[in-house]
Amino acid sequence: MFYYLMALAAGINIVISTSINAMLGKKIGMINNAMVYYFIYACTCIGAFLLFARTEPFVTGTMEPLPWYAYTGSVIAVLTLLLSTYAMQRFSAVYYVLITYLAQMFTAVAYDFFVHGDLNIYKAGGSAIMLCGLLLDMKLTKMAPHKKTLEKTPKM
Secondary structure: OHHHHHHHHHHHHHHHHHHHHHHHHHHHOHHHHHHHHHHHHHHHHHHHHHHHOOOOOOOHHHOOOOOHHHHOHHHHHHHHHHHHHHHHOOOOHHHHHHHHHHHHHHHHHHHHHHHHOOOOHHHHHHHHHHHHHHHHHHHHHOOOOOOOOHHHOOOO
């Protein structure tokens, strides 16, 4: 149960973090936003390392050599930050979450198929149904760029 709560908290954190990054990116620019984000991220990691270094020793002699692509996660994280900061400024948080969730689902289904040789037809079908629902909703509501509705309310 604890891990489900952690996943729930991570999902909430993604939406809040992306919304804040979008606002910051709009004010200071996407590249500056990424630099601020990763500076704070590095400081947090250094602090966590210093705090937990006693329980998780960092010994370089015991590390196995890794292939070059094992280090691409950081590049992907920067790209993800830039893409999400830009996308969140263009449409509502609901559409952002739905679209990124669908992308994650289809990527996970493809990953399971190509890496593990496992194609779960129910997960693939469920993802396709969710995509159809999103497309139907977008067509019915004629999705427009995210606009602040409070500014357009008439003054009394």
